[in-house]
Amino acid sequence: MLELKKVSVSVKGRILIENASFKVRAGEIHFLMGPNGSGKSSLAMSIAGKKDYLVEGDILLDGKKINNLPPDERAKMGLFTGFQNPVEIPGVNYETFLDRISKKPVEKDVLSMVKNRNLNEGFSGGEKKKLEISQMLLMNPKIAVLDEPDSGLDVDAINRISKSILTQSKTTGFLIITHYDRLLKFIEPDFVHVMINGKIKTGRLSLARKIQNNGFKGLK
Amino acid sequence: MKLEEIKESNYNFKTKSTPLVELKGLTKKNIESISRIKKEPGWMRELRLKAFEVFKSKSMPDWGIADLSDLNFDKFNYYLKPEDQPSVKWNDVPKEIKKTFEKLGIPQAERSVLGGVISQYESESIYNNLRKELLKKGVIFTDMDTALKEYPEIIKSHFMKCVPINDSKFSALHASVWSGGAFVYIPENVTVELPLQSYFRMNTEREGQFEHTIIIADKGSKVHYLEGCSAPKYTLASLHSAVVEIYVKENASVRYTTVQNWSKNVYNLNTKRAIVEKNGFVEWVGGSIGSKVSMLYPSSVLVGENAKASHLAITLASKNTLKEGGAKVIHNAKNTSSKIVSKSISIGGEAAYRGLVRINKGAKNSFSSVKCDGLVIGKNSKADTFPHIEVFEKDSSISHEAKIGRISDEELFYLQTRGLSVKEATSLAVLGFMDEVMKEIPLEYALELNKLVELEVQGL
Numbered sequence: 001m002l003e004l005k006k007v008s009v010s011v012k013g014r015i016l017i018e019n020a021s022f023k024v025r026a027g028e029i030h031f032l033m034g035p036n037g038s039g040k041s042s043l044a045m046s047i048a049g050k051k052d053y054l055v056e057g058d059i060l061l062d063g064k065k066i067n068n069l070p071p072d073e074r075a076k077m078g079l080f081t082g083f084q085n086p087v088e089i090p091g092v093n094y095e096t097f098l099d100r101i102s103k104k105p106v107e108k109d110v111l112s113m114v115k116n117r118n119l120n121e122g123f124s125g126g127e128k129k130k131l132e133i134s135q136m137l138l139m140n141p142k143i144a145v146l147d148e149p150d151s152g153l154d155v156d157a158i159n160r161i162s163k164s165i166l167t168q169s170k171t172t173g174f175l176i177i178t179h180y181d182r183l184l185k186f187i188e189p190d191f192v193h194v195m196i197n198g199k200i201k202t203g204r205l206s207l208a209r210k211i212q213n214n215g216f217k218g219l220k
Numbered sequence: 221m222k223l224e225e226i227k228e229s230n231y232n233f234k235t236k237s238t239p240l241v242e243l244k245g246l247t248k249k250n251i252e253s254i255s256r257i258k259k260e261p262g263w264m265r266e267l268r269l270k271a272f273e274v275f276k277s278k279s280m281p282d283w284g285i286a287d288l289s290d291l292n293f294d295k296f297n298y299y300l301k302p303e304d305q306p307s308v309k310w311n312d313v314p315k316e317i318k319k320t321f322e323k324l325g326i327p328q329a330e331r332s333v334l335g336g337v338i339s340q341y342e343s344e345s346i347y348n349n350l351r352k353e354l355l356k357k358g359v360i361f362t363d364m365d366t367a368l369k370e371y372p373e374i375i376k377s378h379f380m381k382c383v384p385i386n387d388s389k390f391s392a393l394h395a396s397v398w399s400g401g402a403f404v405y406i407p408e409n410v411t412v413e414l415p416l417q418s419y420f421r422m423n424t425e426r427e428g429q430f431e432h433t434i435i436i437a438d439k440g441s442k443v444h445y446l447e448g449c450s451a452p453k454y455t456l457a458s459l460h461s462a463v464v465e466i467y468v469k470e471n472a473s474v475r476y477t478t479v480q481n482w483s484k485n486v487y488n489l490n491t492k493r494a495i496v497e498k499n500g501f502v503e504w505v506g507g508s509i510g511s512k513v514s515m516l517y518p519s520s521v522l523v524g525e526n527a528k529a530s531h532l533a534i535t536l537a538s539k540n541t542l543k544e545g546g547a548k549v550i551h552n553a554k555n556t557s558s559k560i561v562s563k564s565i566s567i568g569g570e571a572a573y574r575g576l577v578r579i580n581k582g583a584k585n586s587f588s589s590v591k592c593d594g595l596v597i598g599k600n601s602k603a604d605t606f607p608h609i610e611v612f613e614k615d616s617s618i619s620h621e622a623k624i625g626r627i628s629d630e631e632l633f634y635l636q637t638r639g640l641s642v643k644e645a646t647s648l649a650v651l652g653f654m655d656e657v658m659k660e661i662p663l664e665y666a667l668e669l670n671k672l673v674e675l676e677v678q679g680l
Binding site for chain 1: 628629630631633634635636637638639640641642644645648649651652653654655656
């Protein structure tokens with residue numbers, strides 16, 4: 001379980017997130033929605049442990065405070081972070097990389113996609129996104145924080161990654177950042193958090209529907 | 221960095237008995253003794269003495285990143301008679317070195333060889349079988365002393381002809397005290413399929429750190445020559461100054477691969493050059509892993525139309541080392557082309573690319589591309605590039621690309637979120653950086669280079 005207790009985040013003195021509190025249990029799917037620049041990605045990066053993100057309050061993974069742990073230890077405890085724009089790492093063979101990180105054998109279709117390719121290098125935006133999901137499945141995390149897994153994907157691809165997420169959600173808790181309602185057609189979240197100017201409002205599916213109809217304006 | 225900083229004791233193998241012949245110090249008398257002991261012809265003796273005069277007249281190169289001013293030439297051994305070499309017991313090999321062997325996963329038997337304890341009998345027999353096959357084709361592959369006795373005319377007309385004695389202070393030093401090395405001759409239109417390895421030769425020709433190699437690839441022939449050792453090589457001498465001369469005749473092709481992993485008390489100052497004739501092709505592949513100071517710039521002189529050169533080098537500058545690598549290409553004929561790719565990794569040391577590409581007047585329609593990348597890791601690490609480009613022919617073109625950088629925080633963070641520690645992530649990214657060159661290095665050397673990088677990163 002991932003738990004945020006009164007989490008505030010600042011970068012170089014600028015406050016990005018104020019007082020966020022919620023829990024993501026195994027088997028639950030949470031959406032984190034909100035307009036551009038509202039702090040959604042910053043929250044994902046804070047949970048992952050990125051440098052320069054100063055966190056106050058507690059981020060707990062299975063009851064253990066992880067605020068001060070390096071990103072790799074958080075990952076080893078079962079946290080996965082899916083990136084919005086995965087960085088390209090030249091020369092690092094994708095297959096070798098997958099062997100290093102996976103807990104399961106790598107499926108054939110993933111292998112054929114990455115064969116003789118380097119980590120994220122030269123892949124299209126959509127391919128990178130699909131591979132983030134593949135990595136998540138291979139690492140079989142307790143908690144997966146996915147930053148806009150749907151952006152840049154066509155409807156068929158969104159359908160496919162949604163199925164993967166739904167299957168994996170039997171054991172994994174998901175916090176999915178999205179500002180499209182397209183994902184809602186395929187996945188019904190258990191909880192919806194809306195972030196506006198760094199502040200979080202939590203609700204159920206109906207909150208997402210409200211945003212779908214009226215946008216974020218009505219929530220201010 | 222001063223010579224005194226080196227812990228001599230780390231490399232001082234205890235010897236069982238004192239060598240019968242030990243020529244310490246750089247004197248005319250010692251040079252004459254080398255020539256006498258080796259029963260050389262008069263011309264070689266004269267060449268040595270002439271070279272010694274040139275050596276004395278030349279000043280020390282002062283343009284490199286390393287300060288050579290305190291190299292004391294009288295401290296070194298210039299010749300040890302092979303049979304009387306110090307025999308080293310496994311127990312005498314320093315712990316640190318043994319540990320490195322273990323970490324590298326080198327089998328016990330091989331560790332002994334590499335530690336200088338025993339000679340490698342098995343390789344010797346493999347080599348002998350190979351030699352029979354080659355002899356049938358007319359290939360000559362022998363040590364330089366034998367070559368001097370059996371092929372005096374060929375040696376006389378090629379020795380220090382590609383690299384002139386007065387090329388630099390160190391080429392002159394080499395010519396005056398050289399011993400050991402190999403001679404390779406590939407007859408017209410003969411292709412040698414397997415790489416010729418000097419590794420086997422090194423075991424019997426251990427005496428000199430001033431080995432001389434001559435490779436002649438006759439018209440239409442093809443050969444891959446591989447020189448090096450697959451693990452740290454520990455020697456008594458701390459100055460290594462070899463010369464390699466390669467003659468690539470019309471339509472011939474030579475690939476010269478060298479991987480050096482000298483111990484960190486060695487000054488590695490070599491001169492390597494190829495003269496490439498019409499339609500000829502020379503390929504230099506180099507891995508510079510060890511040594512305290514290295515200065516090495518393989519050169520290609522393209523003298524015939526359509527001659528080509530390719531230089532590929534990877535340099536690792538670990539803690540407290542100064543490593544210069546680079547290339548020199550002189551375009552002297554029409555339609556010649558060259559490609560230089562140099563990658564350096566500084567982990568606690570300083571690496572520099574120094575290169576020269578010159579396209580002379582008349583070398584019309586010639587092309588050269590230079591790419592040098594430096595990766596800097598950790599504190600006290602440094603990388604530089606010093607490219608020199610001289611174009612005297614309008615109808616020609618050069619492209620140059622240089623990059624020096626660190627592994628980005630974004631890359632490290634991404635890898636960390638996949639459960640890799642900073643060190644694991646760093647070595648993965650370093651290996652990625654080296655990938656382009658690693659593909660061209662023989663597998664066993666590439667694997668070892670991988671492991672060494674991981675060791676260096678772990679030590680950060």
